[in-house]
């Protein structure tokens with residue numbers, strides 16, 4: 001079993017993951033990477049060997065012509081190697097950014113789009129998503145970081161091997177001494193990195209709070225409430241306290257790195273002192289000046305390779321942990337079947353839904369939101385779901401959508417347990433309008449059809465627009481269905497009113513030609529005329545499809561075949577409008593309370609107007 005803080009994947013598995021995907025994306029990336037490693041080592045070797053050649057010429061008082069030819073050759077070699085190395089570095093850097101944005105980002109997008117909704121909602125999973133995002137949104141971080149760091153690491157290892165061969169030839173003891181010092185440095189680095197990793201969960205949680213508050217500060221909708229209810233102070237206070245928490249953690253992490261830096265300085269002092277002392281000793285005892293220059297460069301360079309190897313190992317470790325975060329999120333197991341699973345039957349135009357003793361509670365909650373809910377909605381049935389606030393209506397709709405699994409009992413869709421369904425296919429067969437649904441800042445047509453308006457089935461698009469009551473508005477827009485919403489993507493975008501937005505969401509649900517339609521307060525923001533028009537064409541809108549809708553305006557429920565009255569998560573009353581009125585229970589009471597105001601209003605309409613304007 002893995003211990004806490006132990007990475008979820010081995011380093012070799014992460015290497016395999018990255019290079020396998022690089023190979024899939026663009027095979028040449030691997031070859032260009034290897035070429036960069038080779039040229040990264042050749043270049044510093046040139047800077048060590050070439051000066052020693054020049055000093056050698058001076059030492060043996062070479063002819064001026066030989067001196068000039070050699071110098072030209074030196075510059076040519078150095079120039080060519082530098083140019084190739086610079087080309088490879090730039091190319092690889094750009095390509096690594098490219099694969100991060102165009103390949104790995106899309107893996108994360110796809111995971112978010114298709115994973116169980118209930119998983120995505122969990123606070124713990126959101127923190128994991130934040131960490132997975134950190135590993136791809138940043139240069140030299142996580143996945144991209146490993147590609148860069150690996151080039152650097154291999155460069156340093158190859159450099160170390162080449163330089164070690166020369167130093168081992170001078171004196172093997174120096175080599176052993178240098179390697180021993182490096183091992184100490186690596187161990188100290190590792191301790192600092194492990195501590196930093198331990199704090200990552202805490203940091204991710206704080207960052208979620210920070211980015212939520214930043215969103216609120218910049219959000220147009222929140223801007224209204226912030227001004228009217230003076231929420232700025234509380235937002236600033238919570239943001240400040242999150243910043244302080246982060247600062248405290250980062251100060252502790254920096255403290256550990258400070259110890260690491262001191263150890264590094266002491267080791268460097270020891271290393272350079274001993275090596276340079278030994279070379280001076282050799283010079284005094286007959287070593288030529290050109291060899292002294294060469295060895296000096298090699299010893300100095302070797303220390304550089306070693307220092308960089310320790311740095312790169314620590315950076316590789318950091319990237320390794322970040323890749324683990326990315327893969328852990330991408331490998332989260334779903335409870336629903338997304339790619340396999342059964343289909344509901346293509347020939348049907350409606351779905352048959354059974355709630356068989358369904359109880360449900362949200363994760364971490366003590367109480368059940370729904371308890372022992374039983375009903376059978378046959379193909380083509382129109383159901384209304386009513387009840388007081390918090391009775392569990394939206395939760396029931398979300399269960400019907402396949403966003404959550406029941407805690408107890410079963411939900412059957414055309415006789416198949418929802419757990420056994422191919423949920424992606426089921427999503428294609430249902431259309432839902434939630435209370436908190438948002439639109440994308442794209443064109444009206446794209447929002448309704450999910451594709452560009454040109455590719456949409458034109459007739460269906462206009463039919464949905466007409467049925468939802470949005471036609472008049474669209475006809476008034478110069479660009480019609482090609483008009484952009486909001487201003488995030490297109491400056492000329494327009495802002496729809498609450499009611500118009502609701503009509504648009506309705507049009508989107510109707511365009512889909514779903515077998516099951518679920519509406520959560522679909523008319524809450526509509527004016528009375530729009531609402532009444534909608535109800536009048538209710539049967540036409542739903543054309544033999546199954547539908548369930550939640551509404552607090554009980555007058556609307558009379559268009560439904562059956563009404564379920566939900567009370568504290570249980571179905572307290574069920575039947576047609578007339579049956580429930582005859583029952584004289586909670587539904588009848590709520591209906592009476594609502595209709596009382598309409599009656600009163602009809603009795604005194606003028607009076608109200610007069611009082612207002614006289």
Ligand SMILES: Nc1ncnc2c1ncn2[C@@H]1O[C@H](COP(=O)(O)OP(=O)(O)OP(=O)(O)O)[C@@H](O)[C@H]1O
Pocket residue numbers: 121362365369387388389390391392393394395396
């Ligand atoms: N994601 C969630 N996590 C935890 N509890 C939740 C979640 N969503 C809703 N609840 C709780 O479940 C209960 C039922 O909520 P639900 O939204 O289903 O009620 P509702 O009947 O649709 O209410 P309303 O008429 O106000 O829209 C509430 O007490 C709510 O706090």
